[in-house]
Amino acid sequence: xxxxxxxxxxxxxxxxxxxxxxxxxxxxxxxxxxxxxxxxxxxxxxxxxxxxxxxxxxxxxxxxxxxxxxxxxxxxxxxxxxxxxxxxxxxxxxxxxxxxxxxxxxxxxxxxxxxxxxxxxxxxxxxxxxxxxxxxxxxxxxxxxxxxxx
Amino acid sequence: xxxxxxxxxxxxxxxxxxxxxxxxxxxxxxxxxxxxxxxxxxxxxxxxxxxxxxxxxxxxxxxxxxxxxxxxxxxxxxxxxxxxxxxxxxxxx
Numbered sequence: 001x002x003x004x005x006x007x008x009x010x011x012x013x014x015x016x017x018x019x020x021x022x023x024x025x026x027x028x029x030x031x032x033x034x035x036x037x038x039x040x041x042x043x044x045x046x047x048x049x050x051x052x053x054x055x056x057x058x059x060x061x062x063x064x065x066x067x068x069x070x071x072x073x074x075x076x077x078x079x080x081x082x083x084x085x086x087x088x089x090x091x092x093x094x095x096x097x098x099x100x101x102x103x104x105x106x107x108x109x110x111x112x113x114x115x116x117x118x119x120x121x122x123x124x125x126x127x128x129x130x131x132x133x134x135x136x137x138x139x140x141x142x143x144x145x146x147x148x149x150x
Numbered sequence: 151x152x153x154x155x156x157x158x159x160x161x162x163x164x165x166x167x168x169x170x171x172x173x174x175x176x177x178x179x180x181x182x183x184x185x186x187x188x189x190x191x192x193x194x195x196x197x198x199x200x201x202x203x204x205x206x207x208x209x210x211x212x213x214x215x216x217x218x219x220x221x222x223x224x225x226x227x228x229x230x231x232x233x234x235x236x237x238x239x240x241x242x243x
Binding site (some may be wrong): 099106107108110120126131132134136139143146 | 151152154155156157159160161162163165166174175176177178179182183184186187189190191194195196199201202203204205206207208209210211212213214215216218220221222223224225226227228229232233239241
């Protein structure tokens with residue numbers, strides 16, 4: 001009996017198109033894309049306090065990306081899989097380090113016990129001195145402390 | 151509403167312009183006021199420059215502090231709604 005035309009198939013063991021290596025590579029690149037999307041989503045939603053402060057829009061896709069990357073690495077250790085997979089895991093680590101460690105600020109010294117604005121001189125936009133304790137002499141004031149113009 | 155920054159008068163003006171702030175930015179180039187407020191972040195700025203911790207202070211007429219908020223991380227800020235709530239909660243109409 002004629003078996004008909006044979007199809008060319010790449011060997012799964014070689015990581016060809018139909019093999020587990022191909023699937024793992026796609027998973028690894030998908031993981032990296034997911035992780036990059038997480039970082040981008042965080043940057044694009046910085047104006048929303050809930051996103052900026054919780055980091056949830058970054059950590060969910062970054063976590064999913066890292067999980068996918070580890071799954072890819074467990075089935076294929078070749079360079080074409082390893083590079084995007086490790087990049088995805090590295091992105092999660094780097095984002096978590098910046099978010100949780102680099103962005104942490106020192107505790108204020110005596111601010112929590114502040115009852116009145118201190119009598120110290122600051123400079124108005126025209127350069128004239130102003131006693132900080134007098135800024136609310138005529139009405140309530142919201143004073144916002146900025147880190148700087150950079 | 152007023153802002154305060156450990157910058158020169160010129161830098162404070164640039165900060166106001168860059169952020170399109172509708173209120174004045176007071177300058178504290180030596181950091182004396184920020185230090186007196188207990189909000190100095192020593193060498194926390196670029197090049198080891200002393201800067202202020204990001205904070206909000208609601209001051210009643212006369213100078214008494216009615217409410218305060220200081221960021222524990224760079225990205226922490228009260229929302230405009232939270233600030234507005236504090237206005238209504240702490241300041242008599």
